[in-house]
Amino acid sequence: MTLRIFFVVTMLLTTGFLFPIQAQQSGNVVEYFGKEHVNSIAEGVVIHQFDEAFLLEGAIRHGLLTSSEDIISWLIASDAFIVPTQNLKVVANWSDRNDTLTWKQIKADSNAIFQNIPSRSYVYASYNSPTEQVVLLDASGHTRVFVNGLMHEGDHYDYGYTLIPVRLNQGLNQFLFSSGRFPRLKARLVEPAHITQITPRDPTLPALIRQIKEPQWAAVKVVNSSESALRSYSVRCQLETGESLITEMDEVIPMTIRKIKFLVPAQTELTLNESVEMVVSILDQSKSVVHELTFKLKVQDSRKHHERTFLSRIDGSVQYFSVAPPLTDGPGHGLVLSLHGASVEATNQSRAYKQKDSAWIVAPTNRRPFGFNWEEWGRMDALEVLNLAKEIFQTDPQKQYLTGHSMGGHGSWVLGTTYPDLFAAVAPAAAYPDIITYRRDDSDSALFRRKHFNMIYRSASSGRILKLKQNLAQTGVYVLHGSADQVVPVEKARTMRAELGTFHPNFTYFEYPDGTHWYGDHSMDWPPLFSFLFQNSLPEPQQTKSFSFLTASTSVSSSNHWLRIINQTKQGLISQADVSLTRDSLRVDVNNIETFSLNLKGFKLISQPKLVVNKQLVEYKIPSDSLVLIRRINEFAHQIAAVGFEKKPERGGGFKFAFDHQVVLVYATGGSVIENLLYLQKARFDAETFLYRGNGSFEIIPDTMFSLSGFKNRNVVLYGNASNNLAWNLLLGSCPVQVSNDLIAFGDQHFKGDDLGSFFVYPLPGTANHSVGVVSATGLAGIKALNPNDYFSGITGFPDLLIFRTAWLKDGLTGLLVSGFFGNNWLIPSGDFEVTEMDE
Numbered sequence: 001m002t003l004r005i006f007f008v009v010t011m012l013l014t015t016g017f018l019f020p021i022q023a024q025q026s027g028n029v030v031e032y033f034g035k036e037h038v039n040s041i042a043e044g045v046v047i048h049q050f051d052e053a054f055l056l057e058g059a060i061r062h063g064l065l066t067s068s069e070d071i072i073s074w075l076i077a078s079d080a081f082i083v084p085t086q087n088l089k090v091v092a093n094w095s096d097r098n099d100t101l102t103w104k105q106i107k108a109d110s111n112a113i114f115q116n117i118p119s120r121s122y123v124y125a126s127y128n129s130p131t132e133q134v135v136l137l138d139a140s141g142h143t144r145v146f147v148n149g150l151m152h153e154g155d156h157y158d159y160g161y162t163l164i165p166v167r168l169n170q171g172l173n174q175f176l177f178s179s180g181r182f183p184r185l186k187a188r189l190v191e192p193a194h195i196t197q198i199t200p201r202d203p204t205l206p207a208l209i210r211q212i213k214e215p216q217w218a219a220v221k222v223v224n225s226s227e228s229a230l231r232s233y234s235v236r237c238q239l240e241t242g243e244s245l246i247t248e249m250d251e252v253i254p255m256t257i258r259k260i261k262f263l264v265p266a267q268t269e270l271t272l273n274e275s276v277e278m279v280v281s282i283l284d285q286s287k288s289v290v291h292e293l294t295f296k297l298k299v300q301d302s303r304k305h306h307e308r309t310f311l312s313r314i315d316g317s318v319q320y321f322s323v324a325p326p327l328t329d330g331p332g333h334g335l336v337l338s339l340h341g342a343s344v345e346a347t348n349q350s351r352a353y354k355q356k357d358s359a360w361i362v363a364p365t366n367r368r369p370f371g372f373n374w375e376e377w378g379r380m381d382a383l384e385v386l387n388l389a390k391e392i393f394q395t396d397p398q399k400q401y402l403t404g405h406s407m408g409g410h411g412s413w414v415l416g417t418t419y420p421d422l423f424a425a426v427a428p429a430a431a432y433p434d435i436i437t438y439r440r441d442d443s444d445s446a447l448f449r450r451k452h453f454n455m456i457y458r459s460a461s462s463g464r465i466l467k468l469k470q471n472l473a474q475t476g477v478y479v480l481h482g483s484a485d486q487v488v489p490v491e492k493a494r495t496m497r498a499e500l501g502t503f504h505p506n507f508t509y510f511e512y513p514d515g516t517h518w519y520g521d522h523s524m525d526w527p528p529l530f531s532f533l534f535q536n537s538l539p540e541p542q543q544t545k546s547f548s549f550l551t552a553s554t555s556v557s558s559s560n561h562w563l564r565i566i567n568q569t570k571q572g573l574i575s576q577a578d579v580s581l582t583r584d585s586l587r588v589d590v591n592n593i594e595t596f597s598l599n600l601k602g603f604k605l606i607s608q609p610k611l612v613v614n615k616q617l618v619e620y621k622i623p624s625d626s627l628v629l630i631r632r633i634n635e636f637a638h639q640i641a642a643v644g645f646e647k648k649p650e651r652g653g654g655f656k657f658a659f660d661h662q663v664v665l666v667y668a669t670g671g672s673v674i675e676n677l678l679y680l681q682k683a684r685f686d687a688e689t690f691l692y693r694g695n696g697s698f699e700i701i702p703d704t705m706f707s708l709s710g711f712k713n714r715n716v717v718l719y720g721n722a723s724n725n726l727a728w729n730l731l732l733g734s735c736p737v738q739v740s741n742d743l744i745a746f747g748d749q750h751f752k753g754d755d756l757g758s759f760f761v762y763p764l765p766g767t768a769n770h771s772v773g774v775v776s777a778t779g780l781a782g783i784k785a786l787n788p789n790d791y792f793s794g795i796t797g798f799p800d801l802l803i804f805r806t807a808w809l810k811d812g813l814t815g816l817l818v819s820g821f822f823g824n825n826w827l828i829p830s831g832d833f834e835v836t837e838m839d840e
Helices: 003-014 021-026 029-033 071-077 346-351 377-393 407-418 443-449 453-459 465-474 491-501 527-535 673-694 728-732 780-784 808-815
Strands: 044-049 052-056 089-093 098-107 122-129 133-140 142-147 150-153 164-168 171-179 184-192 196-204 216-224 234-239 244-248 256-264 275-283 289-300 306-311 318-324 334-339 359-363 400-405 425-429 476-482 507-512 546-551 563-568 575-581 585-591 593-598 610-613 627-632 635-639 664-667 699-702 716-719 737-740 743-746 749-752 756-763 771-777 801-805 816-821 832-835
Touching: 044 133, 071 089, 071 171, 071 780, 071 808, 122 184, 133 142, 150 164, 150 673, 164 256, 171 184, 196 256, 196 275, 196 289, 196 318, 216 275, 216 306, 216 318, 234 256, 244 256, 256 673, 289 306, 306 377, 318 346, 318 377, 334 346, 334 377, 334 407, 334 527, 346 359, 359 377, 377 407, 400 407, 400 527, 407 425, 407 465, 425 527, 443 453, 453 816, 453 832, 465 491, 465 546, 476 491, 476 527, 491 507, 507 527, 546 563, 563 575, 575 593, 585 593, 664 673, 673 699, 673 716, 673 771, 673 780, 716 728, 728 771, 737 756, 737 771, 756 780, 771 780, 801 808, 808 816
Parallel strands: 334 359, 334 400, 400 425, 425 476, 476 507, 585 610, 664 699, 664 716, 716 771
Antiparallel strands: 044 184, 052 098, 052 122, 089 098, 122 171, 133 164, 133 184, 142 150, 142 171, 196 216, 216 256, 234 244, 234 275, 275 289, 306 318, 318 359, 546 575, 563 593, 575 585, 593 627, 627 635, 737 743, 743 749, 756 771, 756 801, 801 816, 816 832
């Protein structure tokens, strides 16, 4: 299946704002990007098919930079949810108005699908179980689901991937599904065939590449339907040609599904077959087979289009990228990073290109076909693949380029603007620059008058591309767009043409006459575009003696050539540095920058140039490494010691950045039975969501298993508070924010009640670059307020700290008490916060 089928109809699923109504009513995204939709059940026997339910329209108000407002989540957290009956009224008392909603009975069609489910709705279904039992929930078309009050991830792209172990009570069991991307829902309960089993759904498999004689990484999903962790297990992979390899298996906690990695052995003898069978076996501690399943691996040639897998530093999961190799052999070729559009697999992306004479074309995945809009973890994935490809293929660092189509074109604007010294030229095709302007309205602009929204906006400001556009001045730009594109309107490209025209010395603009969103492979593989790319080259860092650099977050982007911004004065606002070096003078003008460094080693200076920062003469001595300058009051001074505990690019906040560096999730066990269950379930829900949205694999452990020495060089996300998580004092004893039962201490200010929740980030003790993320509450109501995990989005804004009451589930920004950023010393007085309410 080629790209041309699904590009036309699916690209605007990136945001869901402009997706055509007819396609939205009928389209299944899996049909578009070429993966088989899962309809069969290989994991057990269906014991119940949901065919009657109740529908509640208008129960959700979606956010963009902010979390959604959800009246059902609020009712559940408040213990006020009433089992629906026909015409039962629900008063949605939002912060700005009251709506009266009505439950309506609905029935599934002959295929057991509930059709015409409106957006922003909930569907309630129930099942009376004759016994207490564990089943697998096999559902698609929903964003999330409450099962007997516990939140689980859904399948809102309708992949058919989701299979969740759930425990049923004897008697009534309640299921609340929130609506997904498409107006339909299907759900059934499956009695598992095995307590522990591999599912054939959604594997990440390498190709057997004939020229590679090394093991390759693969990953499959393992379902643990038991009450015991799968610990000290292993995975055996055996090829039909006889090669076998055993890999230690990642732990899988009880009642969950995890994608586990293993090594596929290299073939000792080449095969002419197009595929090879592989048997994957789970082995217990005694090396007995618990379950095994057969998969097929493609056999590919490294000189043709092919795929490669790797381990991600984010979570240790297996990811892949796709390659269109050059037609000629040898090192020193160029490298073109190509970013795919929404719903498109990297495999299809690379195959839209003919192989070039002297350039590798490499397509990362964005972690999923929709992924993260090439922001946040999608951006990280692109950088991981870029660095890996440079190392493997030994490309020329001066011949590095960036392109992409639709959402990938947006990614080209994002990465090209954010990392101006990485790419000699960028070529967005059918692209929109900023995702928040890629919608019918600009309703979020009205939120600026609400308290706390400014902090949310600032924490997402690295995606505001037009504010960073000056970074593109040093990069060649080719803009390609179809003149008849109705998916991404051509006005988006014309806007960028006008913006570039005010300052850019090296850009080309081309509208393809009568071109739709996808008018053939030349929508991306356009010869003049590649000619333009290859005319540009990156200079050596020391060849660039004058430049300007802007960033909104040093945790996203901090460096350009020989300048590095270490921390900002005001986090989330634009920081700018203008740098100029002559024989006898080094001038730096900075704005919103607290600390920065200059690497002068490569210049081989004969004499020490005069240093002027913001028109101030600064005394300094050229160091052996970088020259670090720090603002003291209103002047800059040369700093001898390196930045330690203070904020820096490797550890600067906000909260989302805790989910990085092979993060481990640590849940509380020191509270009541229900507290412990809810914190465990929250960690499990986060892992399910990152698996679905980011092809991820989080390790989850109880606090009793955590130690700093046992989890070196890894970030930690802690679930619980000082009263119930046994790792709290070890990790957060010196933190200026303390959460315990019925109390949050925000420095000297206290917030009281059992309905408080908080998300925040803080340095990991004893480490230079690692962080602790905190998911914490003061009581049962507060824990339920933690349910939304909208931080797993490439769009939303989460600053260093949020404190809220349970009411934020329905009131959004109005329910926030504190939002903002710690100071560069990670303290509150030097920070920047909005505070709504204070209890003493």
